[in-house]
Each structure stands twice: as structure tokens, then as C-alpha cells.
Amino acid sequence: MKEDTLSDVDTKSENYVPGHTTVQEALGYINAHLPDLKVKLLSSKRGEILVEHSIKGEVLTRLKEEGFDHFAALSCIDMIDDDRIQLVYHVWSYGSKGHILVKTELPRKDPSTDTVYRIYRPAITYEREIKEMFGVDFPGNPRLTQFILEDWEGPPPMLKDFDTEAYAVEHFGIARRDLPSKPPQPKKGGES
Amino acid sequence: MSPGHRQVIMMTDFVKKTIRPFRALRFLARKPHTIISPHEQHNDIEGEPLPTERYRGIHINDWETCISCGLCARICPCDAIEMVDVEGEQKKRPEVSYGRCCFCGFCEDVCPRDSMHLTSNYVMIDKNSETFTFLPENDLKEFQKEYIVETSQLRYNDKDVKKAEKEPSAKKGGKGKKKK
Amino acid sequence: MDDFRSTEIIFGPQHPGIHGNFAMRLELEGDMVRRARLVPGYLHRAFEKLMERRTWHQNIALVPRICVPDPDVNEAAYSMAIENIMGLEVPRRGNYIRSIVLELSRLAAHLMGLGGLGGAIGLYTLPMWTNGERDYVLDLFEALTGGRVYHMYTWPGGVRWDMPENWPRKALKVMDHIEAQLPSYYSLFFESKVTDARLKGLAPITTSWAVEHGVTGPNLRATGLEVDLRRDDPYAAYEELDFDVITLKQGDGMARALVRWYEVGQSIRIIRDAIEKMPGGPVIAKTPPPLAFMVPPGDHYAHVESSKGEYGYYVISKGGKYPYRVHVRGPSFTHGIDVLEKMLVNQELADVALITGGLDVCPPDIDR
Ligand code: SF4
Ligand code: SF4
Numbered sequence: 001m002k003e004d005t006l007s008d009v010d011t012k013s014e015n016y017v018p019g020h021t022t023v024q025e026a027l028g029y030i031n032a033h034l035p036d037l038k039v040k041l042l043s044s045k046r047g048e049i050l051v052e053h054s055i056k057g058e059v060l061t062r063l064k065e066e067g068f069d070h071f072a073a074l075s076c077i078d079m080i081d082d083d084r085i086q087l088v089y090h091v092w093s094y095g096s097k098g099h100i101l102v103k104t105e106l107p108r109k110d111p112s113t114d115t116v117y118r119i120y121r122p123a124i125t126y127e128r129e130i131k132e133m134f135g136v137d138f139p140g141n142p143r144l145t146q147f148i149l150e151d152w153e154g155p156p157p158m159l160k161d162f163d164t165e166a167y168a169v170e171h172f173g174i175a176r177r178d179l180p181s182k183p184p185q186p187k188k189g190g191e192s
Numbered sequence: 193m194s195p196g197h198r199q200v201i202m203m204t205d206f207v208k209k210t211i212r213p214f215r216a217l218r219f220l221a222r223k224p225h226t227i228i229s230p231h232e233q234h235n236d237i238e239g240e241p242l243p244t245e246r247y248r249g250i251h252i253n254d255w256e257t258c259i260s261c262g263l264c265a266r267i268c269p270c271d272a273i274e275m276v277d278v279e280g281e282q283k284k285r286p287e288v289s290y291g292r293c294c295f296c297g298f299c300e301d302v303c304p305r306d307s308m309h310l311t312s313n314y315v316m317i318d319k320n321s322e323t324f325t326f327l328p329e330n331d332l333k334e335f336q337k338e339y340i341v342e343t344s345q346l347r348y349n350d351k352d353v354k355k356a357e358k359e360p361s362a363k364k365g366g367k368g369k370k371k372k
Numbered sequence: 373m374d375d376f377r378s379t380e381i382i383f384g385p386q387h388p389g390i391h392g393n394f395a396m397r398l399e400l401e402g403d404m405v406r407r408a409r410l411v412p413g414y415l416h417r418a419f420e421k422l423m424e425r426r427t428w429h430q431n432i433a434l435v436p437r438i439c440v441p442d443p444d445v446n447e448a449a450y451s452m453a454i455e456n457i458m459g460l461e462v463p464r465r466g467n468y469i470r471s472i473v474l475e476l477s478r479l480a481a482h483l484m485g486l487g488g489l490g491g492a493i494g495l496y497t498l499p500m501w502t503n504g505e506r507d508y509v510l511d512l513f514e515a516l517t518g519g520r521v522y523h524m525y526t527w528p529g530g531v532r533w534d535m536p537e538n539w540p541r542k543a544l545k546v547m548d549h550i551e552a553q554l555p556s557y558y559s560l561f562f563e564s565k566v567t568d569a570r571l572k573g574l575a576p577i578t579t580s581w582a583v584e585h586g587v588t589g590p591n592l593r594a595t596g597l598e599v600d601l602r603r604d605d606p607y608a609a610y611e612e613l614d615f616d617v618i619t620l621k622q623g624d625g626m627a628r629a630l631v632r633w634y635e636v637g638q639s640i641r642i643i644r645d646a647i648e649k650m651p652g653g654p655v656i657a658k659t660p661p662p663l664a665f666m667v668p669p670g671d672h673y674a675h676v677e678s679s680k681g682e683y684g685y686y687v688i689s690k691g692g693k694y695p696y697r698v699h700v701r702g703p704s705f706t707h708g709i710d711v712l713e714k715m716l717v718n719q720e721l722a723d724v725a726l727i728t729g730g731l732d733v734c735p736p737d738i739d740r
Contacts, residue, residue, distance in 0.1 A: 016579035016597065045605065069583055072675065073701035075686045088686065090673055090701075094583070094597065097604040101673065122586030122706045148413035148739060158421055225504035236511040237545050246518040246536070267662055269430035296433040296524045301532070302662055310518075 018095030019067015023047040026066045026093075026100065030059060046099045053087070053104040053113045060089060060102060060119050068093045068100055071120035076130045080160040083108045085136060089116070089123075106136065115141035133158035248295040249314035251288050251328035258307040260284050264299035273299060278327065290316065290324040377401055383724060385414050391488065391728045392735035394708070400721060408716040410709050416739040423698045428454060428528060429662035431695065436522040438700060438736050442481035444473050445678040446685075447526035450698070452607055453674035453687035454528040457667055466530030466655040467609040472543070472646050473516070473525060474608060474676070479550070479639040480509045481679035482632045485732050489629055490561055492725040493570050498561050505553060508546045515539055528665070530656030540647045547640045554637065562630065574625030575715045575727050582623070585714070586706035589681025590631045591731055595623035601677040614645045625730045632679075632732075666693060680704060680732045702737025709738065 021029075027039045027047045037059070038050040051059050072090040079086055089102040106113055115138040117124040127138040132147045135156035155162055227234055234242045243249065260283035265273040272292035275284040286299070286308070300308050313332060316324065379400045384390035393414040399407040419438060423431045435450050436443035448470060455462060462470070483502040490498025510520045516539055517525035517532075525532050561567055577587070579595040592599060600617040602610040618634040620627040659665065667689040675684040681703025690696040708731075715727055 016583065018597075070588070071586055072673075072682060073684055073686065073699065075697075075699035077688055077697045077699075090684070090686070094599050094604075099605075099673065120586075121584050122710065125705060125709045148416045150413065157418070164418075164421060164425070225500075225507060236515070236542065237508050237549060238542055242511060242514065244515040244536075246516070246533070247514055248518040263663060267427075267430065269426060269433040294433055294522075295519070297518060298429065298433065298662070 019065075019069070019093060020095040021066040021068075021093065022096045023093075023098035023100060026063060026068065026098070029066065030062060033062070034059070045097060046101070048101045048103065050103050053106055056089070056102060056104045057114060057116060057119065060091070060116055063091055063100060063102070064119055066093075067095045068098070070094055071122045072099070074123055074126035074130065076134045076136060076158075078108070078134060078158065078160045079105075080108070085111045085134060087113070087130075087136070089120075091120070110137075111135065112137040112139060114139060117141055132156065135159070243312040243314065245312060247312035247314065248297045248310040249312050250290075250310070250316065250332060251299070252309050252311055252330060252332060253286060253328040254307040254309075254330050255281075255285065256307075256330075257305045258283075258285065258303075259305055261304060262286075263302050263304060264308055267298045267302045268293075269296060269298065270294050276327070285327050287325060287327050378406060381721075390725065391733050394735040394738065396712075396716070396724070398716070398721070398724065403720050403722070405716050405719050405721060405724065408713045410713055412709065412735060412738045414739070415736050419740045420698055420700060423695055425694065427662065427693050428665050428667060428695065431698070432527060433522075433524050435700075436524060438702065438740055439678070439680075439683075439734055440521065440736065441484045441734070442477050442679045443522055444477040444526060445676050445683045446700075447524065448474055448608065449674045449676045449683050449685040450687065451526050451528045452676070453672045453685045454667055454689075456672040456674060457670040457687065457689055458528075460529050460657050460659065462530050462657055463654045464609070464651045465534075465653045466657070468646050468650050469531050469535060469655060470526055471608040471610060471613060472643055473513075473523070473531070475639040475642045475646075476509055476512060476543075478679045479636060479643075480506045480513075482636050482639070483509070485679065485729070486561070486629065486632055486636075489726070489729045492729045493566060495561065495564065495566065498557065501553070501557060501560075505550050508549060512539070512543055512546055515542065527656060529659040530654070532656070534655045540650070543643060543647060547643055551637070551640055558633070562633065568626075570723070570726060571625040571629060571730070574723060574730070575719060576622060576624040577715070578623060585711050587681070587711055588703050588706070589677065590618075590635065590679070591628055591681065591707065593617065593619045594627035594631045596621045601675055601682060605675065607674070607676060609646060610642075612649065613642050615642045625726060628730045635679075666691065667695075675701070678703060680734060680737070681707065700737075700740050702734070702740065704732075704734045704737035707731045708733040708735065 023045060024041060024047070027041060027049065030037060030049060031039050034051075034055065040048040042048055049059060068091040070092040072092050073088075075088040075090070077086040077088070085106045085108055087104050087106065089104075090099065091102065092099050104113070111134070113136070115123065115127055117127065117140075124141060124143050127136075127141050128143050128145070128147050130136050131138060131141075131144045132149055132152075133156055138144060149157070154167070157164075236242055236244075260275065262275050262284070264286050265275050270292045272289045272294075273286045274289070276287045278285050295310065297310050300310050308328070311332065318324070381398050381400060382395055383398050384395040385393045390396075395411040395414070397409040397411060398405050417437075419434060422434060426434065431450065432447055435446040438446050454460075483506045487499030487502035487506075490496070490502075513523055514520050516535060517523035519525070577591075577595055579592070579597045582592050582595050583597070587595075596619050598617050598619050601607075602615070603617060615638045618631050618638060620631055669689055669691045671686065671688040673684055673686045675682050677683075682701070683703060684701035686699040686701070687695055688697045712728060712731065712733060715731070716724060719727060
């Protein structure tokens with residue numbers, strides 16, 4: 001990967017203008033162009049879009065053009081009951097001060113989806129962490145190297161079926177103390 | 193701007209940037225923030241002694257009112273409380289392990305009979321590590337009540353220590369119960 | 373790059389100049405950094421995984437540990453996410469106390485961060501002084517919350533206890549005291565020639581570059597963009613409180629330090645204002661007791677403005693006593709890895725600690 005440096009940054013001709021599309025307008029736009037997406041307005045400042053993971057890049061590019069240019073976070077949730085993994089892209093607009101959650105789902109077996117780091121640069125680190133903690137692959141991301149876990153051979157540890165307790169017992173011989181059985185109910189109801 | 197004018201500005205700038213930081217020298221006359229513990233009492237800005245009443249320190253538990261419900265053991269986020277059998281008692285009593293406790297005070301909040309309390313005493317010195325897992329009782333244990341540090345063990349041995357030694361040292365307020 | 377011309381050094385985690393527990397692999401050519409690679413992971417405690425095994429309230433004792441200098445933002449953001457899923461309304465007085473606690477925490481964090489910056493320059497007087505003042509803030513925390521560093525005070529629904537009666541008076545006194553000290557600190561640090569030489573023009577960034585790379589908080593405001601979550605997406609009682617959003621244009625090391633400096637003054641202003649406007653009433657909404665506390669299914673992303681940038685908690689509940697998943701977005705996750713790797717390139721080795729400290733990178737945010 002080419003090292004891009006700060007010397008490429010042109011401090012003289014700065015003209016950042018935040019976009020002012022509101023969440024409602026952005027959702028309306030997305031809905032008009034990709035009608036089979038599920039969009040939901042949660043409140044005046046928050047919206048939600050459910051997309052197929054193959055077209056999330058399109059949606060995110062569009063959102064960025066509309067001024068949602070702050071990539072707040074990329075969350076990964078292991079929905080073990082439904083046998084899928086959910087990725088949530090949080091984007092925020094500095095102009096209209098709105099937040100949109102773009103949710104997409106992957107199969108739980110060999111999850112893989114294209115990287116979005118060319119659209120939203122901060123995603124490069126989030127994807128790196130998710131690759132390590134959830135085992136989701138992001139083809140195209142140049143920095144999917146070892147992040148936090150050194151010499152780790154087990155399964156991705158943040159998956160729901162990774163049992164931390166069993167791992168601790170096996171490797172360190174430490175078990176959680178047995179908790180007392182269900183206590184008798186106190187007479188004077190509850191705490192203040 | 194004439195050259196002379198510029199020179200004046202440069203001079204004032206020089207004076208500002210070079211001389212002003214030395215005004216800090218007056219801080220030499222101030223008392224330091226650090227205190228010589230245990231010879232000096234830690235006070236807050238109004239001169240009131242610390243720790244305050246709300247400080248979350250070592251537990252006490254009133255065995256008269258405790259009904260051994262075990263709620264404190266269930267809420268404890270650090271798994272520090274265990275309900276244990278006590279000789280001569282029919283009920284189990286909570287035992288706190290201070291290797292685990294994070295002094296969050298949830299056990300006090302959740303106690304239905306208001307018997308568990310966190311005192312504002314946080315000093316515990318003992319050579320035996322076993323003593324740090326114990327059954328909180330109505331009063332603090334002897335070894336928690338006060339602590340004596342021999343001056344010979346302290347590395348500093350300056351005037352302040354000697355002065356503080358001559359005056360009777362302020363005793364740590366320990367048993368204050370937290371008000372709800 | 374010719375192998376004989378470059379040296380690789382490992383900077384941290386045991387290095388006096390490093391800002392916390394992480395390491396940097398720096399490829400040097402002479403004194404210039406040509407390539408930087410960040411190595412996090414020394415502080416990984418798997419908070420997100422631990423939280424899935426603890427009840428909603430037990431996590432309150434866990435989350436502040438994510439950020440040592442500024443712990444209250446964690447409790448607040450986590451509680452806000454829960455309240456939003458449950459539809460809980462925090463009483464007004466609870467919100468005001470939250471704002472005060474958050475501002476005290478920001479104040480303490482900025483004092484500590486500026487002290488660290490002074491230390492990185494070699495001005496060791498400044499950290500002594502600022503930490504001395506910070507101690508008064510910790511005394512206030514102790515009197516209000518019972519803890520000095522980790523407070524565990526903000527609670528889903530409000531705050532755990534009301535203020536003691538004499539606390540507002542003490543808080544105002546501490547504020548007066550700190551405000552009176554500020555000018556002499558300013559002349560010590562910002563009027564010093566050394567600070568000028570070291571910080572002016574250090575690794576300047578522009579707004580578009582910063583937005584592109586996910587820079588938030590004071591570091592973004594130092595480039596001239598007027599953003600502040602306290603005003604843009606008001607939480608706690610910030611909507612009713614008086615304060616200015618500090619912005620500077622230069623985007624260099626000096627601007628980043630100065631923004632923090634002016635925010636200390638704004639925090640003092642907010643605390644005074646909140647104490648003055650403090651409404652009466654309860655401090656906590658009626659909620660079920662902690663052991664029977666259930667949160668209905670739902671998800672919410674709550675974010676707050678911390679002393680370092682945007683802190684976000686994405687909480688997912690599937691009903692029941694435990695969170696299904698909590699994702700923590702720490703500001704240093706972007707500042708500390710990608711941004712820093714770029715900013716360090718073509719800087720001198722002596723400035724590495726200064727740039728890291730100036731960005732206020734906090735490794736626990738990265739590792740969690
Ligand atoms: S919660 Fe209170 S009453 Fe119940 S066992 Fe603990 S100390 Fe005793
Ligand atoms: S203070 Fe907190 S950690 Fe300590 S015993 Fe009580 S509940 Fe457990």
C-alpha cells in the first residue's frame with residue numbers, strides 16, 4: 001500500500017462545506033432509487049436502512065454524497081439464532097445533524113463482504129477488528145493484518161458460540177464461583 | 193510599519209515570551225499539593241477532612257438486620273461476595289473478598305434491609321493476605337481501624353514529618369455510615 | 373527503501389513519551405519517521421464480551437474502566453442507549469446533575485491531557501500544576517459520587533444519589549479556584565517560546581482531511597468546523613445550558629492544545645450555569661430494581677461528546693436481563709490507528725510523543 005502522507009494535505013485551499021440533506025430527504029431519495037429497500041424513520045434525526053450486502057456500497061456512496069460524511073462506527077452483531085451476522089454502518093451528517101444506520105446481513109458460515117474503506121476511510125480499522133473478532137472477511141481491505149489477538153488459534157472470540165468460561169477453565173484452570181441458588185424473596189419489596 | 197516599530201513589537205514579543213514564564217516563580221512560595229500521609233490529614237478545598245461520608249470503602253454488615261437473602265451476592269458485578277455458613281449461626285452470611293471487590297456499592301444499594309454499608313475507611317494493611325477475605329460485621333475489624341506506619345520505614349525523613357510527629361496526628365475518621 | 377539507510381525502532385509500550393499502553397513501530401531515516409505502524413492490544417480486556425454476560429446494571433461498574441481520564445462519558449452513553457430503548461424519561465434534575473458530572477469529567481481530562489502535553493515538551497511544571505488542580509475535581513467527585521476515579525454514578529434512569537447539601541457551594545469554590553489559576557498556566561505554557569517552537573505548525577490537518585478520516589471532537593474543532601454533539605444532538609441538560617463551541621482555524625498542534633484550553637473555561641461556565649439553574653425534584657426515574665431490570669428488544673446508538681471526541685454506544689437488546697451486544701465506539705479508534713499512522717509520516721522522532729499527546733490518543737478506547 002502506498003504511504004499517503006500529510007504533505008498531500010493542502011492547508012491553503014480549504015473549502016469543506018457540510019451537506020444539509022436531512023435524514024428524511026436522504027431516506028426518500030434512497031427509497032426512490034432503490035425501491036425494494038426497507039427504510040424506516042426512527043425519529044427526526046435517526047433513520048434506518050436495511051440493504052442486501054451486495055448493494056450497500058451503492059447506498060453508502062449515495063449517503064456520502066448527500067452529506068452523511070462522518071463514518072461513526074461499524075458494528076458487527078452475531079445473530080446466532082437466525083444463523084446470520086449483521087453489520088451496521090453508522091453514518092452522521094455534520095450539516096443536517098442526522099444519523100443513519102445502514103444494516104446488512106451476511107450468512108454465518110464464511111461471512112464475506114466487500115470493503116467500504118474507499119468510500120469511508122475510517123472503515124479500514126473497523127473492518128480489521130471485525131475480521132479478527134468475528135471472522136468476517138472484507139476482500140479489498142489492504143490492512144486486514146493481525147490487530148489485537150496475538151498468537152490466537154481458537155475461533156473468532158466475539159462470536160456467540162465461543163464460550164469464554166470454558167476457555168478460561170481449560171487454559172487457566174479458573175472457574176466462576178458457584179453463585180448462590182435463588183434467594184428467598186425479601187419481605188420489604190425491592191430496593192429504593 | 194516602520195522598521196523601528198517592528199523592532200518594538202519584536203522586543204515586546206521577546207519580553208512576553210521570555211520573561212513571562214518566570215512569573216511562575218512565585219509558585220515557589222506556595223504550599224505543595226502533596227501531603228505527608230499518614231501524618232497529615234487530606235482536606236478538600238474548604239478544609240473539611242477527606243474521605244467524605246459517601247466514600248465507598250470497606251464494608252460493614254449489621255448481622256441483626258441482615259436476613260441472609262443473598263441479593264448482595266447476586267448483584268455483585270465482580271463476584272466478590274459469597275454467602276458462607278458461619279459457626280453458631282443458622283443463617284449464611286455474606287463474605288467479601290477484597291481481591292475482587294471494585295467498591296461499586298451496588299451491594300449496599302440492593303440490600304433490602306439496609307444492613308450492608310460501605311464505610312469511608314479504605315485503609316487495610318496486614319501482612320497476611322488471608323485477612324482480606326472476611327465476613328463484614330457490625331463494626332470494622334481491629335486491623336482496619338487504624339494503621340501505624342513507623343517513621344523509620346518511610347523513605348522521607350524531613351522536617352515536616354518530625355513536626356507532624358510532635359503534634360498528635362489527626363485520626364482517620366472511619367466509621368461514618370453513608371446517608372441515603 | 374535501502375535497508376542500510378533506515379532503522380526500525382519500537383516506541384512503547386514502556387516508553388516515557390508514549391501516551392498510554394500501546395506500541396508504535398517507526399521506520400526512521402535519520403531522524404525522520406518514514407513509516408509508522410501502530411500496535412494496539414496491550415490493554416485488551418474484552419469489555420464488549422464481558423458485558424454480554426453481566427446484567428444491565430452490573431455493566432455500570434464495568435464501562436467507566438474503558439477510559440481512565442474521562443470515565444463518565446461511558447456511563448452516560450450506555451445509560452442513554454438503555455433509556456432510549458426503554459423509553460425512559462430522565463427527571464430534569466437528574467439530567468442537570470449528569471451534565472455537571474460530565475463537565476467535571478471533561479475538565480479533569482483536559483487538565484490531565486494538557487499536563488501530559490507539557491510533559492511531552494519537557495515543561496514538567498505544567499503536569500504538576502494541572503494534576504494538583506485535578507485533585508480538587510477528584511475531591512468533588514468523591515463528595516458527590518463516592519468514588520474518585522471511577523464513579524459508577526450515572527444509572528439507567530438518572531443518577532444514583534442526589535447531591536449533598538453543601539456540594540454546590542464546594543463545586544463553585546473549586547471552579548473559582550481553577551479559574552483563578554488559568555491565567556498563570558496560560559502564561560507558563562502557551563506564552564512560552566518553547567511551546568511556540570514545538571507546537572506551531574505541527575502536523576496541520578484540514579477539515580476535509582479530518583472528516584474523511586473520522587477525526588472528531590476537539591481535534592476536529594481545531595480545524596475550524598463548528599461541531600459539538602452537546603449542541604448538535606443534545607443530551608443530558610445541554611440544551612438548556614449556556615456555552616460556546618470553541619473552534620480554531622489552523623488545525624495544527626497549537627490549535628489542538630488551545631481548543632482544549634478554552635474548553636476548560638467553557639466547562640467551568642457550564643458547571644456554574646447548571647448549578648444556578650438546577651431544578652428540584654427527583655434525580656432518578658422510577659425503574660424496576662436492578663435484579664429485575666429488563667430491557668425490551670431494540671437497538672440504539674447513543675453518542676456523547678467526550679474530551680477526546682465522539683463516544684458511541686451501540687446497544688442491542690433482545691429482551692431479558694442481559695444486553696445482547698454492546699459495541700463501543702471510542703474516539704481513539706480512528707485517531708489512534710489510521711489517523712496517527714498518517715500524521716506521523718515525515719515528522720521528526722522528537723515530535724512523535726507530542727503529536728500523539730496532542731491528539732489525546734487513549735489506548736483503552738482502541739482495545740476495550
Ligand atoms: S442483601 Fe443485605 S440482607 Fe441480603 S444477605 Fe446481603 S447484607 Fe444480608
Ligand atoms: S462493593 Fe460492589 S464489588 Fe464490592 S462487594 Fe459490593 S457489589 Fe461487590
